[in-house]
Amino acid sequence: MTQLALVIDLNVCVGCHACVTSCKEWNTSGAAGYMSDDRPYGEDPTGNFFNRVQTFEVGEFPNTETVHFPKSCLHCEDPPCVPVCPTGASYKRAEDGIVLVDYDKCIGCKYCAWACPYGVREIDEHQKVMKKCTLCVDRIYDTTLPEAERKPACVMACPTSARLFGDVHDPNSAVSVAISENGGYALMPEWGTKPANHYLPRRKMRIKIHPDELVRADNPLKKEGVQPKPDFREPSLDDVTSW
Amino acid sequence: MHPAFSVIFLTTLIGTGQGLFLALYTAQVYSTVALLPAQPGSFYAVGSAIALALLIAGLIASFFHLGHPERAWRSAARWRTSWLSREVIVLPALMGAVAAYGLVHYYGWGLSLIGINTPVEGDLALVIGAGGVALAFLLFLCTGMIYACIKFLQEWATWLTVVNYTLFGLASGFLLATAYAAWRAPALMYFYGAWTIVATLAVLVTRVVSLIRNRRLKHKSTIQTAIGVRHARIVQKSQGFMGGSFNTRDFFHGVAPRLFRSIKWIFLVLVFPVPLALLSAGMIQNSPLLIAVAFVVQYLGLLAERWFFFAQANHPQNLYYQTIS
Numbered sequence: 001m002t003q004l005a006l007v008i009d010l011n012v013c014v015g016c017h018a019c020v021t022s023c024k025e026w027n028t029s030g031a032a033g034y035m036s037d038d039r040p041y042g043e044d045p046t047g048n049f050f051n052r053v054q055t056f057e058v059g060e061f062p063n064t065e066t067v068h069f070p071k072s073c074l075h076c077e078d079p080p081c082v083p084v085c086p087t088g089a090s091y092k093r094a095e096d097g098i099v100l101v102d103y104d105k106c107i108g109c110k111y112c113a114w115a116c117p118y119g120v121r122e123i124d125e126h127q128k129v130m131k132k133c134t135l136c137v138d139r140i141y142d143t144t145l146p147e148a149e150r151k152p153a154c155v156m157a158c159p160t161s162a163r164l165f166g167d168v169h170d171p172n173s174a175v176s177v178a179i180s181e182n183g184g185y186a187l188m189p190e191w192g193t194k195p196a197n198h199y200l201p202r203r204k205m206r207i208k209i210h211p212d213e214l215v216r217a218d219n220p221l222k223k224e225g226v227q228p229k230p231d232f233r234e235p236s237l238d239d240v241t242s243w
Numbered sequence: 244m245h246p247a248f249s250v251i252f253l254t255t256l257i258g259t260g261q262g263l264f265l266a267l268y269t270a271q272v273y274s275t276v277a278l279l280p281a282q283p284g285s286f287y288a289v290g291s292a293i294a295l296a297l298l299i300a301g302l303i304a305s306f307f308h309l310g311h312p313e314r315a316w317r318s319a320a321r322w323r324t325s326w327l328s329r330e331v332i333v334l335p336a337l338m339g340a341v342a343a344y345g346l347v348h349y350y351g352w353g354l355s356l357i358g359i360n361t362p363v364e365g366d367l368a369l370v371i372g373a374g375g376v377a378l379a380f381l382l383f384l385c386t387g388m389i390y391a392c393i394k395f396l397q398e399w400a401t402w403l404t405v406v407n408y409t410l411f412g413l414a415s416g417f418l419l420a421t422a423y424a425a426w427r428a429p430a431l432m433y434f435y436g437a438w439t440i441v442a443t444l445a446v447l448v449t450r451v452v453s454l455i456r457n458r459r460l461k462h463k464s465t466i467q468t469a470i471g472v473r474h475a476r477i478v479q480k481s482q483g484f485m486g487g488s489f490n491t492r493d494f495f496h497g498v499a500p501r502l503f504r505s506i507k508w509i510f511l512v513l514v515f516p517v518p519l520a521l522l523s524a525g526m527i528q529n530s531p532l533l534i535a536v537a538f539v540v541q542y543l544g545l546l547a548e549r550w551f552f553f554a555q556a557n558h559p560q561n562l563y564y565q566t567i568s
Contacts (some may be wrong), residue, residue, distance in 0.1 A: 021485070045486035052483035054563060056466075058474045066480070069470050071563060086318035086328035098341070105317055106309015111327050113493065114244070116463065117395045119560025122489040128310025185471045188559065191395050229478045239394055 002078060003097035003169040004135055005154070005196035008070050011161035011203045015068030017051050022157035023051040023072070023133075029070050029137055032103055036126050047121050048134040051154055067202065070152070070163070071122040073133035074187060075099050081112035081121060092131070097169075098137055099198060117191050135147045140165075168196055201231030244396070245493050248555035252304035254386055255545045257334065257414070258408060260297030261379040262416015263423075266438070267291060268372040270420075271433050275363060280430045287368065291345025292421055294416075298338050308318050326392055330385035337382050340375035346370055371403040382408040390556075397460050398556040403453040410446035415545055417442055418518060418538045419535050425531035436526045436534075440519060447515050454507070457555060460532075463557035478565040496554035506551050511525075515546025525547070 027050060028035040037047035051072040053208060058065045075092075078097050084092050089105035090112045092098070101121075106129040113130060121132045136152035139145065149156065155163045155194075166175035175198075182197040184198035215222075267290045291433040306312040321328045347368045348350075354366045363369065387405030394400045417439040424431035431449045482491075496503065518541035525533030 017483075039486075045484075046488055047275075049488070054479065054483045055481040055482050056470055056472070057478045059474070060476055067470065067472060080393075080395075083321075083324035084327065085519070086321050086325045086331060087314070088320045089317075105314070106311065107314045107318055109308060109318070109327065110310075110493065111325075113390075113489070115393050115560070117559045119490045119494065119558070121311065121561055123493075125489075153517055187471055188395075188464055188468050190468055196538070201471070 001171050002095065002167050003075075003177065003196050004070070004140070004166070005075055005097070005167075005168045005198065006135070006155070006173045007164040007166075007184060007198045007200060008173070009162045009164070009178070009182075009200040010067055010069065010161045011200060013053075013068045013070060014160055014162075015055055015066075016103065016158060016159065017053050017156040019154035019163060020051050020053055021047060022153045024039055024049055026136060026139065027134070030140075032207065035131065036124050038125070046125070048124050048131055049204055050120075050122075050131070064201060065202065070154075071118065072197070073099060073135075074118060074193070074197040075133075075135060077194035078192060080191070081116045081142035084111050084115040086111070092210070098135045099132070101129075101130050101132060101139065105213065106130050111155055117188055118195075135165075231233055244556045245342065245496055245556055246550045247308055249308035251304075251546055251549040253554070255411075255542065256297050256301035257382065257550055258387070258412030258545075259415040259419055260294045260341075260556065261382055262412040262414065262442075263290065263294040263419050264337075264416070265379055265413065266420035266435055267294070267436075267494045268344075270424075270434065271365060271368065271372060273434070275365070275369065277435060280503060281364065282428050283433070284351050284365075286348075286428050288345045288349035289427065290420070291335050291341050291348065292424065293419070294534060295338060295341045295345065298334065298341065302334060302338075317403065326388040329418060330382065330389060331457060333382045333385050334379055335468045337375060337378040340371060340378050346372050347371055362549070364485045366385065380409070383412060389412060390552075395464065395559050396556045397462060399552075401437055401453065401456065403449055403456065404408045406454060407446060407451050410442055411491055411541040411545060411548065414439060414442040414446050414514075415538070415541055418522065418534070418541055421522065421526075422531055422538050423538075425529065425534050429529065432529075432534075436522055439522060443515060443519060462557065462559070464562060466562050467564040469559065475548045480526070481562075481568045482566055485498055494558040494561055498554070499554070501553060503551075506547050506554070510544050510547035510551055514541055514548055515544075517541075518544070519568050564566065 003155050036050040039045050051070060052067055053070045056067045056069055058067055075098055082092050082099065086109065087107055089102045091100060091194055093100060096145060107127040108123060108130065109228045110123055121130050124131050125128060139152060140150050157164045164175050164178055165174040168175050168179065168216050179198045182200045186195040188196055206213060209243060267287055270279055271287060274281045296369060306315065318328055318331045320334055352367050355360055384405055387408040390399040391404040417435055421435040421439050423437050455552060467473055503504060518537040521533055521537035521540060525537060
């Protein structure tokens with residue numbers, strides 16, 4: 001069983017929104033038709049986005065940390081949005097685990113959006129159907145693209161490689177290794193949706209210095225400075241003479 | 244959640260229609276065993292027509308909720324998993340049963356049509372009506388479960404949702420039946436009136452219990468589980484965009500907290516004490532008009548109740564949309 005998914009490294013994400021714009025650019029140009037983008041330069045812009053980067057502040061000044069948090073469909077292994085769909089337009093592909101919407105069957109009742117705790121489904125106000133991240137299903141299988149480019153547009157765009165793409169059911173894939181070795185976690189585990197997308201936490205790099213490491217054991221007189229210069233005819237030994 | 248008026252009208256109108264049909268059938272069963280005076284077929288036929296009209300009005304209202312109403316027929320496909328799909332099947336089935344029930348009464352047909360002779364008056368209507376009763380209760384179950392099955396909308400995810408939908412439908416349907424009986428069959432007025440009072444008091448209890456439950460509710464999802472960072476103080480600094488989106492419009496009622504709270508008291512007054520007082524006065528004065536006014540007042544209250552039901556539900560996705568920038 002394959003389960004394609006994204007792994008997003010919050011330790012690396014700088015919040016540049018490149019994944020947001022490249023996602024919109026790719027998906028608004030696709031065969032499924034444009035994504036709504038109303039009054040983009042007006043007073044009250046609105047439109048569809050499959051991916052958003054949000055920013056959170058953790059802690060209290062001065063001990064704060066800024067977390068940039070990209071959010072798109074998590075392609076849950078037990079997606080609550082699929083069984084509630086009355087028409088079967090919302091479905092999870094057996095072959096690769098991508099959760100998709102059949103735009104020709106969707107009646108636009110919005111029930112699936114109610115049934116998604118993550119808020120990643122958006123109605124298209126013009127086509128009147130529910131839309132969501134497709135994991136760029138029209139890219140990743142496109143054999144006319146070079147193999148290295150058969151990845152979602154957001155992954156291609158990320159300048160810091162904060163987004164990894166692969167099969168999370170294959171224990172040897174890069175994404176599985178990243179999850180298991182870097183403490184990857186799922187969002188809102190309390191609802192049992194088993195999201196396929198995982199997030200890697202912020203990681204701190206610290207070295208531990210013990211007090212005795214601050215003192216040079218080979219300098220008992222605690223006199224810092226140039227060592228006395230012995231005669232050059234004397235035998236030379238490391239740490240004893242300093243030629 | 245953002246209350247959609249299409250869904251508010253759908254649930255209140257079909258609830259009343261279901262309740263009215265159940266009231267009609269109850270009276271027929273009682274009169275069959277001679278507990279109530281028998282009514283002419285036209286009483287049931289006109290009553291069924293009113294119930295059918297309410298069900299059709301609800302169905303029409305529901306179409307305004309759809310982006311593609313022309314594809315609505317597809318929504319019967321996933322009845323194995325979706326309560327919405329089940330409702331889409333049960334609602335037309337109930338309409339058919341109510342229409343058949345009314346027609347059978349109108350033409351005075353009996354089981355003798357198909358060669359079965361029984362001593363019971365209106366036997367065919369009793370059989371069709373029994374099916375209709377099952378469908379009406381099934382429809383209450385489907386309508387309630389559409390909301391109760393979404394487990395992370397914790398305000399809805401309780402058996403009280405189904406009970407409230409059922410009892411609100413019964414209360415308003417029996418109240419309409421009381422007004423109708425006061426006009427066409429005064430002998431049934433006190434019977435319907437008494438059951439209206441019972442249903443209204445019962446739903447007063449269950450709705451207040453659900454209000455208390457929701458007040459004490461502790462939401463399982465927090466900003467910590469939403470982004471997976473363990474810290475007591477996490478504040479959103481940007482939701483990622485400056486304008487509005489589906490996420491900011493469809494999951495929040497968007498009214499001031501004071502108005503939100505006042506609508507709760509408005510529906511508690513309009514659904515329970517006012518209609519009960521008007522109903523009692525109407526029954527004492529034998530006035531169909533007063534009882535009809537009681538029904539209209541209660542229906543307006545039910546619209547407020549349904550609005551509050553939707554508005555009170557707190558969707559966990561709102562955790563991600565708290566700060567514009």
